Amino acid sequence: MAKEKNQRKSPDETQYQAIQQEKEIKRPIIQNCIKAFFVGGLICLIGQVITTFYIYFFDFTEQTAGNPTVATIIFITMLLTGFGLYDKIGQFSGAGSAVPVTGFGNSVISSAIEHRTEGFILGVGANMFKLAGPVIVYGVFAAFVIAIIKTILMKWMGL
Amino acid sequence: MIIKKVIPISMILFFLIGCQATSMEQPNDEEPSYTKLSTQNEFDQQLSNQVKEYLKDNKDLTSVQAVNDEEKILITFEIPHMKRFKLADIRKELKKDIKEKFQIKKVEVSTDQKVILELDKLEEEIQDKSVNKNELKKELKRIIKLSKKQT
Amino acid sequence: MIFFWAFVVGGIICVIGQILMDVFKLTPAHTLTTFVVFGAILDGLGLYEPLIDFAGAGATVPITSFGNSLVHGAMAEAEEHGLIGVVTGMFEVTSSGISAAIIFGVIGALLFKPKG
Structure with a gap:
């Protein structure tokens, strides 16, 4: 359903998106x-x-x-x-x-x-942990991968 | 749009380069500060004094503390802040250097603020002669243990 | 001196976060995840410890330090017990941030009522 909606845009919709882009507040970076x-x-x-x-x-x-x-x-x-x-x-x-x-x-x-x-x-x-969950999940997984690589490099490659 | 991306990034770069430049302008040619401990003590601090005397010529350091007992020595030092990026390397090198130069088996080196504080206190106590041989040994052991704690 | 650099380095890390959010249009959750992974990579390359020596809390308070201490705990344990240590040592150093968040989260839920 959602896909179909995206594909078939009515003229109104494209117009709306154009206006929306125009009016979008530029973030003061x-x-x-x-x-x-x-x-x-x-x-x-x-x-x-x-x-x-x-x-x-x-x-x-x-x-x-x-x-x-x-x-x-x-x-x-x-x-x-x-x-x-x-x-x-x-x-x-x-x-x-x-x-x-x-x-x-x-x-x-x-x-x-x-x-x-x-x-x-x-x-x-x-x-x-609804919001903080991804931080822990990917932090732990990235740390796991990096620590494995480093251990292998240090122990078996003798670096 | 591209300009907006470039400006903040270049601001950061300028900032970092700016800091680098100021640090180069101030070479440190003062000798590190240290206290010479009295050798007429219950516990001979001759070795520590020699080490301090030797490290006096090291322009990297701003202050040095050292205390020894008969088998080990604990050295702490501070360096100019801009050199702290290389702190671990400097520590390692200094340890190796002292080990070779003075032929001591157990050399402990630390740059931890807490260890410096504690060792400073111990130096003062030695100066005041308010510690005896056993207390000094115990205290030194405690500080070394503290310096090795990870968590 | 360390106070000044803690302020500056901490500030710069936050500015990088702001750029990720504003210029690259990442959500806060994506930004934080990127930072943690980035901190882990930096520690893997041995670059995060010098930054901590230099900036103190400026490097330990931002969430990047979370990735750093995860790798650190894993590596310390790996040195003793080999590869299995990577799995078991992960939370050795990091635990305080997570346990503090959980404990104060529950206490907060007990004490405060949701707003609006």
Whole structure:
């Protein structure tokens, strides 16, 4: 059905598409990039401050401070998402708040909150990774392939 | 449309090149800072002092810390920030260099901020003579273990 | 110094994300997936660790570090146990991001009501 619809376009439809293309708002790319730069940079700066805090006041090294830092940032994300502030930041900054782990955390937490009405098992539990799932799936698979290649190269080719 | 694609990319490029240029303008010709530890101690830090003296000529470093006990030595150092891309290589080379030069079997090298802090504290304690032989050995072992932690 | 470079490098990575979204018209999910895969590739080539040494959280906070630590965990385990380690060691280093997201996701669902 859908295919047929696409193939047979009525004159009205082609006209509509032309108008739509004409009227489509041009994305202000440079402005968006500047916003993304500052918001993204700021989030990383906050991350660095938290990392330094863990190094100086707790028993974490540069290597091990990464984990508590990520956990802390995601905790802050939970609060911001819960109060509806993260969406506002996201609208303003685009990739600036989506690319850091906070974006990952936000997508998990917001789908968890959103589907709460459908119950905790089928709602929260099943939908939590709806948006973040592909990131984990392809991240893990890509890492698997790369690690296999690297191991083979190192162990059997003696590189 | 093409111009719109080019501008942000070229902006990034300019930015990166700009940073590169400024870094080249400031050569670092100061000697690394270090504390010479007293040798009249319960625990002889002669070796550490020698290592520091030797590393003094290394223009790559901005500061050096080292503490030893009778079988192993832990060296930490800092480098100018722009050289941190090569940090792992510098660390490896320095370790090899010290091992060959001083004929020590167990050389541990770290550049971790936490390890530097802890070793600095230990150096101060040695200076104040507030640690005894056993405590120093224990503390050194703990710091080395800390520097090797992965997760 | 590290704070400055964390800001700049983190910002640049986000700008690259913005360009992927605006110029190449990728959805956020596609962008993030691309970034994770890209981070894994960079670590495979041994280029991500120097970036972390240089920029600290500027390299560990963006989602690219997720791919980096997946490969890292896998490689560390592979050195000890061979090829099977690649499968078992995958989440050794990464777990904190995912477990934190799950835990705070459930807590968030308990605490907050959906808006609108």
